[in-house]
Amino acid sequence: MKIILRTLRQRFVQLWLFCFLPLALGATQPPVIPLPASYSLGEGCFGLQKPIGVLGPDSDKGALTQMVVNLFAESGYHAFATDGRILGGQTLRLSYLTEFDSLIGNEGYHLHIGSSEIRILANSNAGLQYAINTLGQLLRAAANDCLSAWSITDYPRFSYRGMHLDVSRHFMPVAFIFRYLDLLAMHRMNTFHWHLVDDQGWRLQIDRYPLLTEVGAWREDRSHEHWNHRPLSSPEAPKTYGGFYTKDEVRQVVAYAQARNITVIPEIEMPAHVMSALAAYPGLSCTGKNLGVPPGGVWPITHIYCAGKEETFEFLENVLLEVMELFPSPLIHIGGDEADKTEWKSCELCQARMAAENLPDVHALQSYFIRRIGAFLASHGRRLMGWDEILEGGLAENAIVMSWRGEEGGIQAARMQHHVVMTPGSHCYFDHYQGDPSTEPLAIGGFTPLDKVYAYEPEPAELTPEEKTYIIGAQANVWTEYMPVPAHVEYMVLPRMAALSEVLWSPAQSRNWESFVRRLPHLIRNYEAHGYNYARSAWKVQATEEVLPEARQIKVSLTTLLPVDSIVFRTEGKGSGNSPQVYRNPLMIGQSTKLQAYAVVNGTSTPVVERNYHIHKAFGLQVEQQPTPSKRYPGTAYSLTDGIEGSRWFADGRWSGILDDHWQASLSFGKATRVKQIGLTALHDPASWIFLPDSLVVYVSKNGRTFRPAGHLKSVPSTNTNEVSTHRFVLYPAPGRYKAIRIGAFRTADIPATHPGHGEKVWMFFSEITAD
Secondary structure (H helix, E strand, C coil), rough: CHHHHHHHHHHHHHHHHHHHCCCCCCCCCCCCCCCCCEEEEEEEEEECCEEEEEEECCCHHHHHHHHHHHHHCCCCCCEECCCCCCCCCCCEEEEEEECCCCCCCCCCEEEECCCEEEEEEEHHHHHHHHHHHHHHHHHHHCCCEEEEEEEEECCCCCCCEEEECCCCCCCCCHHHHHHHHHHHCCCCCCCCEEEEECEEEEEEEECCEEEEECCEECCCCCCCCCHCCCCCCCCCCCCCCCCCCCCHHHHHHHHHHCCHHHHHEEEEEECCHHHHHHHHCCHHCCCCCCCCCCCCCCCCCCCCCCCCCCCHHHHHHHHHHHHHHCCCCCEEEEECCCCCCHHHHHHHHHHHEEEEEEEECHHHHHHHHHHHHHHHHCCCCEEEEEEEHHCCCCCCCCCEEEEEECCHHHHHHHHCCCCECCCCCHHECCCCCCCHHHCCCCEEEECCCCHHHHHHCCCCCCCCCCHHHHHHEEEEEECCCCCHHHHHHHHHHHHHHHHHHHHHHCCCHCCCCCHHHHHHHHHHHHHHHHCCCCCCHCCEEEEEEECCCCEEEEEEEEEEECCCCEEEEEEHHHHCCCCEEECCCEEEEEEEEEEEEEEECEECCCEEEEEEEECCCCCCCCEEEEEECCCCCCCCCCCCCCCCCCCCCCCCCEEEECCCCCCEEEEEEEEECCCCCCCCEEEEHHHHHHHHCEEEEEEEEEECCCCEEEEECCCCCCCCCCCEEEEEEECCCCEEEEEEEEEEECCCCCCCCCCCCCCCCCEEEEEEEEEE
């Protein structure tokens, strides 16, 4: 009865706190990320000038006590371990609860700070460590040697809080894996998804199959070339780039993670993303060919395990036996994504397997493959986890789905009563840009700034309350094609990991961006104290434009995600002052202008963001396009005439993407207008299958109805280069006054033979049409 009454009292207190305290922007909040579930601020404070006696639980053997002592020392205060005989003065007690507190569960804690005593209580070691984490953040924010009298009851919203790391594309030394785990612990992430296998490298020692690391862990170093345009290596090329983890190193990583309440989930890819394994054992493919370990990107992924050979399953089961020996995780990730089943369709053994198992198509054959591996794992007390493609053809029993291609796969799996980890590319891919690409390191694409991560809600509104119980958490993915070194990984995950940690730990009702922004500087100081290479992207200037066609102006707003001292800008153009000014109000651009802007943070300037605005005779006009742009890349209502050229990033919203071999755009001036030159910007990005048109034709009309050719231009830039670039085409019609113009673009060739997408249709991307 006492337990019931205490639980009811705690729930009442928590409800009161949710309703009346933390949701108000002005409410007093502890300077902690993630924000605790409930808290209150008392009177007085805990003095830090005197030595602090730390008393830990007897069963702990001093590890937690020493953790606290070190924590105080890092903050410049003196604490010492005591066995209870030397008490009095300032003390801190760590205790396990004698009765299990269901409110806080396995990872929660109670933290009470009084004037002379700090008490920490939890059900488990994990709870005590998370309480120490909170205490450390409070210590770093303490003022005047005084720790405010907080009373905190805290526990996580989701049981699965994950961070992923791809070490196949670029091998990361084991010392960095330990450092990465420290980052996870700092942000209360309890799962490390270790992507150990992919086409570009096999990173795990397997005793039974030594060639996996002797051959599969090494590739030709072609770092000087774009990732997606590195041809397959010749057999004679030296294989010098790579590495792998020995079993002893893996055991050390697992133990290090366990000491920080982190589960390590290994990912052993299948049936695709396995060219590194097939380079070592080519007989496991359908063709038996050895294509080597690719030095860069591969698409489509057709060279995969043969589903018709028993040797394939014998190999994988033997590998997984050694994997399970190393990793105590109840979950084993098997990938299952992006398998192009072309080889299965022509493989006699795969077709025989389909006939024997009565499988209607190759999607069902993949389901057979995954189900068979799932049953093997289940026979050893483990659960299969895979990317959302494992839904295709039927989901394996008891499998956990990672939904990465949006949330649709996760929604489908939850409705089938399968557990789901949400990791959509829209919010959880930390290989995407987090700031203006012109001021950021090269990334794979996308745009996922800090505030977008913070805004993510892992429980889709489409699900019922019961279905939402199958969403066990979320994870950020860190694919390293464009992150060759550890410092770059740190830059891409920090501080975005902080935003995701609050999404996954704190109650949804208490999340508030302004509150998060106020608390973030305390965590940033911790990054700096530990030498982490965090991104400053959220302090950089963002320029947002609004086209005002009737006024023939562009309204430009300059902002930053996080507070700065000031934003400074300068303009160049006819009538511009050209001297730096402090930004206060949106700028109205009515003439062709070059704008440069930067922010000042603690006396230091951020990188300059530059924009060029061109106010021309076609500015703000509506454009009719045939065929219409792809729904994925439609541009905006004025993206072809807004006075702003698209950047080198195809998904910046300023490009019209056309998946066809021809395109034409027509616009009307409404009245006869003198035009001397007509321009069009196109994008060249072969890595994204975007090529320049082969030729352009401009047509003009004096009456707005009938058009005549006015100029023809073949693409001058060579399409052999793999560098991303924009190209400005300019044509000069006969001098005259025209009511309308039309531009036609043509692409006669498909993707060239040297490209991994050979034979497929190309994309053409177009931005600003100008008339001057």
